Amino acid sequence: MKSTGTVNIVPSITGVVDAEAGRDMQLSREEMLRYSRHLLIPEVGMTGQKKLKAAKVLIIGAGGLGSPAGMYLAAAGVGTIGLVDFDVVDVTNLQRQLLHSTDDIGRSKLDSARETLAGINPHIAIETYEERLTSKNALNIFAGYDVIVDGTDNFPTRYLVNDACVLLGKPNVYGSILRFDGQVSVFDARRGPCYRCLYPAPPPPGLVPSCAEGGVLGILPGIIGTLQALEVLKLILGEGEPLIGRFILFDALKFAFRELKLRKDPACPVCGQAPTIHELIDYEQFCGVKSPLAAEAIDEQTEITVEQLKMRIDRGDNLCVLDVREPHEYDIANIGAQLIPLSELPKRFHEIDSSKEIIVHCKVGSRSARAAEFLRKKGFQKVKNLVGGIDAWSERIDARVPHY
């Protein structure tokens, strides 16, 4: 053997699917033809394709990330694909969520997704869970799957998915996106760090915008969701080097991928040496956000609905309506409010007439909640946050205000 000066010891990786389950699978002639380009690759071959057929993959969210992940996994022949979502298809989804098309607007996302995936590959089973993922149902749903794909759009569900995966000992193929930035990793607490090792606590509500607030380039989830599908396939096949303990950052504007090393946190509350979390918790409370059910109730002292604001404007109340969105958002849609972006508020709050009652709004109500809190700390006595923001105004008060 020729010496190269270094010896690499690579741990053997077994797939997440039981080898016997894969051996028991049979491929029909039609399936062999369909997967022929896979069968030609030694790393997949008949053995690997049977493993794919035996595999069960659960995708959380049939949205931007879930679309390419689901479509590629279906095409690749993953035998059972589960989908969790409770939403309906909205026109604003179509710029990136390729599971759904224009004719699907208003339909259940899962009905639309099932149709698309079955159209791509009729040889697979598609299981749908049309419900909100919660601490009550997550472990039961996850239990029947080999790999979980995190394609959600909020922090409480990301912590819920992580903890459920750690407690059940399942790999969590993670992806997240915002604007031009993407993040990908495989969190498998049995072999590396989990999501909580990386981010033990979420950002305060409203600090980091969602795609609905901050926007996202439509192609970005196509890239990140496809990378998640790639990692799922590698985990099932037991081939290659999975992204366990590795964190990928993608900057679409620079077209730059960066790989960062992650370490398991010995003090991690769920996968560390002395874990303190042994069951699923209340993730809305953990992330400081209102539960979806409580969100409908408003705090009369600090919040106001769009209907109440309309009524007060109509009766001529002495109000200062403050818009804390960015100027480019104001150009898209506005209700004639005074514009001071949240980022400029610390320098410009003295421009606000403190003798009036102040109603702060943004797009959906998160940034304005932070702005209202800031103004109260600066001594403004009467400040209320407009619940639902200009989106709610457009939807419930004045349809001429564009919804974006």
Place this chain on the structure above:
Amino acid sequence: MIRVVLPYHLRTLAQSDAEVQIAVAGAVTICSVLDALETHYPMLRGTIRDHVTQQRRPFLRFFACGEDFSLESSDIELPPKIVSGEEPFLIIGAIAGG
């Protein structure tokens, strides 16, 4: 000059590009880089480190040359490639979009 890459929400706050360049006097450590960053962008005070404890916010991580420096002492010297500006010091933030 030290290159620092900021997460999206801090870029908005600092009204800066994704990457900023700052001069750091003396030893280049996590602490001295963040001090210089906050001097140049005072609006970032309290956003990366807690106002009182000066501890890193738990939804942010620090990376240099591919390695995680988040749990290191803030007085540890950063790698030569960070000091020379060949590689940026990364402040990574949690995002949740999907």
